[in-house]
Amino acid sequence: MPTSYFMPARILSGKGCVKEHASLLAGMGRHALIVTGRTSARANGALADTVAALEKENVSWSLFDRIEANPSIETIREAAALGRAQASDMVIGIGGGSPMDAAKAVAALLTNPLEGDALFAGFYPNPVPPIVCIPTTAGTGSEATPYAILTDHAMQTKRNMGGSELFPRIAFLDASYMMGLPWSTTLNTALDALSHAAEGFLAIRGTALSEPFAVTGLKQMIQVLRELAVLWKEGVPADEIPFVIRESALIGSMFGGITIAQTGTTLLHAMGYCLTYCRNIDHGLANALLMPAYFEFLEKKMPDRMKLLFGHLGFSSAEAFTSFLKTLFVMMEALPESDIDAYAAIAAKAKNMSNTPVPVSLTELSGMFAACRLPSG
Ligand SMILES: [Fe+2]
Structure with a gap:
């Protein structure tokens, strides 16, 4: 290889x-x-x-x-x-x-x-x-x-x-x-780091040398997110998030960076850019909102690889992973139908489309945007 x-x-x-x-x-x-x-x-x-x-x-x-x-x-x-x-x-x-x-x-x-x-x-x-x-x-x-x-x-x-x-x-x-970062930035950026590790793990350009960084990033960021989810649920103020968790997130994020420096990102980032540009949704959150649809899509197309990915994250399936994501933010509102095809057309032109591990049709892209749920009205 x-x-x-x-x-x-x-x-x-x-x-x-x-x-x-x-x-x-x-x-x-x-x-x-x-x-x-x-x-x-x-x-x-x-x-x-x-x-x-x-x-x-x-x-x-x-x-x-x-x-x-x-x-x-x-x-x-x-x-x-x-x-x-x-x-x-x-x-x-x-x-x-x-x-x-x-x-x-x-x-x-x-x-x-x-x-x-x-x-x-x-x-x-x-x-x-x-x-x-x-x-x-x-x-x-x-x-x-x-x-x-x-x-x-x-x-x-x-x-x-x-x-x-x-x-x-x-x-x-x-x-x-990072000790003064608000909860929203803390969670959104951690989700971005997780998406880097996950996309690097899945990318066509992934190699034997990028994989260990991707796996470490996946494990470290999901651990950080699990710890943050507990603190968030307990109502701990953001400035009381312990230094060790902040530092773990910073190092995990670096692993994500090293990974995508080798592999690039995939369709998830291409789609996320549309939500950020067109709807002003924070980059990390935009990726996270599209993650369930992307992972479910890939789970059908390449079940073995996705099983490995979910294994590194400690989940049995895309559905179980989505349930965890839902503890971090509420996904409620569908995108307006009139925007969906336009977003799919923009995402289809992005460079990182060609790095996605399976071919994706415009209809499938639209389907993922249609399945996406935004946090609130
Ligand atoms: Fe990113």
Whole structure:
């Protein structure tokens, strides 16, 4: 069986790891562009730690703190213009998937004039400056992937800008930054990480070298979700979720990232992007809402492989897995019939369709959207 593996990011984890390993930043560049969202990196301490680490090593820095959820191409170009004006030669992304993905795209644009569809061609003629990622949520795994997911308003969906040049050089994993995350973000991001491990396990591009990462990610994320489900049911406030669970989610998410860095994602992400773009449903939740229909569909098409998947998760079937999901959120409302075929047509065009382990017709795609239930009106 042909196989390959590539994940060049140096991973450092633990409380205080950014400041502890500040010296690693010294040789990477002379002026860092820090790319983040409006508030969370300030509130959780990640920005202060990063600035302290840079200043200790005499690396100057600029801040672009206007990355929105599901960053647009326009925002990326704005950040890259700031970086060029400041002669930035390294980019640090702090936050969830959006700022980290944005940091990768900005780094590529600092040295490469990519217009129109060239942005998504995965070809960077000039060397991309070093990228550092500091995740402050546990879901995307972006710190271990070569992907930057951007919103393309012209295409009405999210698109993947990728290429091995976009792998971070260093990822700092400190779960301290996650202690203030609300329940919704905690659960949605954990579900995203679970979907990465599951899709990597199922993907056509899966290999003997990606499978152990997928299986570890599956086991770790389902354990995290089971523990979160208990705390959620008991009414424990989000800021009392124990550090060990936060850290376990962060490492599990990284396993998901390493997995999809090798395998890519599948139809589930392609469908989820439609719900996110068209209905503003959070990325991880969008995947989770479509998971029951996707898993039931695959259970009929490839029962042996799905049995293995459910075995790693500790369930006997898609139905049993869906029952567990329903303890985390309520699935009630069907999508309007008028939207279903349109969503299926958009999802069918996504690159990750071809990585889905069985052929899927447009009618089958529509059927999965029709089976999907949204949390509320
Ligand atoms: Fe994802």
